[in-house]
Amino acid sequence: MNINMVGAINNALDLAMRKDDSIVLLGEDIGKDGGVFRVTDGLLDKFGENRVLDTPLAESSIIGASIGMAMAGLHPVPEIQFAGFMFLGFGQLINHAARFRSRTRGDLTVPMVVRTPVSGGVKTLEHHSESPEAFYSHVGGLIVVEPSNPYDAKGLLTSALKMNDPVLFLEPTKLYRLFKQDVPEEQYDVPIGKANYVKKGDQFTVVTYGTMVPVVNKVVEDKKLSADVIDLRTINPLDEATILESVKKTGKLLIVHEAVLSFGVGAEIAARVAEKAMFDLSAPIIRVGSASFPYPMPGYENYYIPNEKKISAAIDRLLSA
Amino acid sequence: MQNKAFEGSIDYFQVMDENGAIDKSLYPQDLSDDRIVEMYKSMLFARNLDAKTLSLQRQGRADTFAPLVGEEATQIGTAFAMRKDDILVPNFRQHGAYLARGLPLESYFLYWKGYEEGNSKVKEINALPVIVPVGTQMPHAAGIAYAQKYRNKDVAVVAFVGDGGTSEGDFYEAINFAGVNKLPMISIIENNQWAISVPRNRQSAAQTLAQKAIAAGIKGVQVDGNDVIGVYKVVKDAIDHARDGPTVIECLTYRMSMHTTSDDPSKYRPEADVDKWKAKDPLKRVGAYLRAKGLWDDAKEKQATDEQMARIDEAVAKAEAFKPDPKSMFENVYSFIPEVLKEEEDDAVKSNFWM
Numbered sequence: 001m002n003i004n005m006v007g008a009i010n011n012a013l014d015l016a017m018r019k020d021d022s023i024v025l026l027g028e029d030i031g032k033d034g035g036v037f038r039v040t041d042g043l044l045d046k047f048g049e050n051r052v053l054d055t056p057l058a059e060s061s062i063i064g065a066s067i068g069m070a071m072a073g074l075h076p077v078p079e080i081q082f083a084g085f086m087f088l089g090f091g092q093l094i095n096h097a098a099r100f101r102s103r104t105r106g107d108l109t110v111p112m113v114v115r116t117p118v119s120g121g122v123k124t125l126e127h128h129s130e131s132p133e134a135f136y137s138h139v140g141g142l143i144v145v146e147p148s149n150p151y152d153a154k155g156l157l158t159s160a161l162k163m164n165d166p167v168l169f170l171e172p173t174k175l176y177r178l179f180k181q182d183v184p185e186e187q188y189d190v191p192i193g194k195a196n197y198v199k200k201g202d203q204f205t206v207v208t209y210g211t212m213v214p215v216v217n218k219v220v221e222d223k224k225l226s227a228d229v230i231d232l233r234t235i236n237p238l239d240e241a242t243i244l245e246s247v248k249k250t251g252k253l254l255i256v257h258e259a260v261l262s263f264g265v266g267a268e269i270a271a272r273v274a275e276k277a278m279f280d281l282s283a284p285i286i287r288v289g290s291a292s293f294p295y296p297m298p299g300y301e302n303y304y305i306p307n308e309k310k311i312s313a314a315i316d317r318l319l320s321a
Numbered sequence: 322m323q324n325k326a327f328e329g330s331i332d333y334f335q336v337m338d339e340n341g342a343i344d345k346s347l348y349p350q351d352l353s354d355d356r357i358v359e360m361y362k363s364m365l366f367a368r369n370l371d372a373k374t375l376s377l378q379r380q381g382r383a384d385t386f387a388p389l390v391g392e393e394a395t396q397i398g399t400a401f402a403m404r405k406d407d408i409l410v411p412n413f414r415q416h417g418a419y420l421a422r423g424l425p426l427e428s429y430f431l432y433w434k435g436y437e438e439g440n441s442k443v444k445e446i447n448a449l450p451v452i453v454p455v456g457t458q459m460p461h462a463a464g465i466a467y468a469q470k471y472r473n474k475d476v477a478v479v480a481f482v483g484d485g486g487t488s489e490g491d492f493y494e495a496i497n498f499a500g501v502n503k504l505p506m507i508s509i510i511e512n513n514q515w516a517i518s519v520p521r522n523r524q525s526a527a528q529t530l531a532q533k534a535i536a537a538g539i540k541g542v543q544v545d546g547n548d549v550i551g552v553y554k555v556v557k558d559a560i561d562h563a564r565d566g567p568t569v570i571e572c573l574t575y576r577m578s579m580h581t582t583s584d585d586p587s588k589y590r591p592e593a594d595v596d597k598w599k600a601k602d603p604l605k606r607v608g609a610y611l612r613a614k615g616l617w618d619d620a621k622e623k624q625a626t627d628e629q630m631a632r633i634d635e636a637v638a639k640a641e642a643f644k645p646d647p648k649s650m651f652e653n654v655y656s657f658i659p660e661v662l663k664e665e666e667d668d669a670v671k672s673n674f675w676m
């Protein structure tokens with residue numbers, strides 16, 4: 001079927017819920033309204049109020065109660081309306097979701113998939129455009145996944161729902177309806193923890209994910225360059241092997257993400273490459289990210305997030321080194 | 322042994338009924354007819370402004386926007402009961418209260434066009450900026466109230482929160498903090514019956530939201546939030562007694578329009594529900610009252626609307642002429658510019674990444 005990312009996620013949930021009655025969805029406005037982005041549209045009618053629960057407006061309890069459900073044998077899929085509001089449930093994620101397995105040496109586990117829209121570029125109000133993946137990847141114990149297209153979204157979510165771990169499933173708002181793809185009708189897995197080559201080439205490597213994947217692709221195509229473009233798909237745990245494999249071949253690495261530059265995912269990748277492939281590099285590693293402060297209001301966002309021009313200039317710098 | 326450990330109740334107030342008739346026993350003595358005319362004009366302004374912003378939004382000249390239509394009495398009754406030095410802490414739908422407190426109209430439009438500069442004048446009117454994460458403003462209000470008490474100032478802090486917002490931990494924590502410390506904090510629950518698609522009865526099993534005050538050990542009352550005089554009265558009483566401690570005031574009103582311009586209420590609520598509330602319109606009843614007293618008529622209504630529209634058009638033009646300077650983003654992060662941030666700024670300027 002030919003669907004956008006919203007349709008792909010909806011379909012993945014639908015198919016998984018049919019097979020597995022431990023899956024329960026909960027969140028603000030996900031039932032009757034079908035979610036503010038309509039990702040859960042129609043699921044209330046199909047599965048009923050006990051499995052598609054409109055919650056009171058309280059993120060800490062959405063996540064905390066999901067943790068409880070998970071420990072009691074359900075497989076909850078909480079939705080946080082926007083990633084900017086997940087911080088109200090941050091304590092539950094960091095202090096508990098990430099730790100129950102280790103604190104009980106595997107006796108209690110937290111199988112759940114927390115879905116939330118991330119990133120900007122669509123002119124929304126304050127707190128509707130954050131890219132918080134680094135916060136969650138930093139703790140350990142939380143799997144952080146971010147699809148960049150409908151096919152990956154369905155496959156990654158299907159895989160995430162089979163895991164006995166807490167997974168954060170970050171959905172780039174900008175990509176929800178940006179394009180459609182042919183996606184198999186049936187369930188299929190896209191493996192968690194494995195990056196994907198979206199382009200193969202030999203001049204340099206770009207590691208990216210989420211909203212920046214189509215932007216990077218376009219720049220590389222417009223410039224008629226030959227590059228490995230790697231879409232991480234899973235941010236934590238990082239697929240270091242794929243990155244090193246590519247960098248050892250090209251000798252040049254550019255990392256592009258929409259999240260702020262400082263102390264981010266790019267820094268982690270750069271550090272690992274510096275540690276393990278320093279002598280394969282023929283140029284300094286370059287990172288491109290948003291400016292190092294909180295996401296501005298929409299009138300300023302074009303001055304904030306990386307654009308084609310900025311990425312193109314970074315590639316020029318990388319190739320001229 | 323078994324006995325009652327606690328008994329509590331919540332009073333409901335209405336001063337002006339749906340037809341504009343007054344309960345004289347509750348009428349606030351300090352409220353003159355002139356002030357009521359001013360309140361009415363302020364409500365009319367809020368409504369006209371909403372209509373205008375909505376049309377701008379539809380033309381792509383304003384970003385996503387949260388209308389307040391139907392909730393004018395709650396916001397304007399509160400704003401009029403506040404003294405100049407009292408401090409307003411809104412959530413995100415309280416532009417009626419902002420403007421009644423004197424926020425420059427241009428700031429309002431700048432905000433909804435997506436510029437931080439729209440928040441830069443709120444301090445002048447003793448208010449905090451728009452807060453988008455629901456309910457998270459409540460602890461700030463408690464802290465501000467603490468500071469007033471600490472400095473022995475006769476200032477009350479008036480914080481707005483929605484019915485949905487009262488489910489957040491921050492709401493409970495803030496009124497609890499205020500209760501323990503006997504703070505001059507007044508929490509206005511703008512209960513418009515909806516939190517996007519979630520109706521009031523799915524938000525809390527409590528019969529009233531005002532009774533949440535009881536668990537915090539503080540005073541809670543309910544008022545007809547479409548009765549501007551009733552709202553004025555209960556807020557005024559709470560401010561008069563703010564030195565004795567906090568109050569929670571639940572205003573019963575109704576969100577007549579969409580949640581925001583990105584919302585489609587036909588997905589989740591029947592039109593008939595909205596129609597029921599049309600009879601309780603907050604402007605209609607004050608209008609009827611003033612007309613019956615000979616203080617208002619069609620000519621005055623037209624004149625007020627024309628003046629307001631002219632003011633609005635002028636402010637829109639000013640806001641549309643605003644040119645954002647991206648440097649302002651870099652220069653307002655810290656009290657100084659760190660070297661590493663300066664480098665990011667210089668890079669961006671030099672390379673002309675900003676289209």
Ligand SMILES: Cc1ncc(C[n+]2csc(CCOP(=O)(O)OP(=O)(O)O)c2C)c(N)n1
Nearest residue numbers: 085414453454455483484485486515516517
């Ligand atoms: C912490 C947080 N969670 C979710 C949202 C998304 N959201 C914006 S407004 C809203 C409903 C708010 O309802 P209520 O508090 O009753 O205020 P109203 O919109 O009715 O004025 C929601 C869920 C948000 N802004 N902040």
Ligand SMILES: [Mg+2]
Nearest residue numbers: 483484515516
């Ligand atoms: Mg509400």
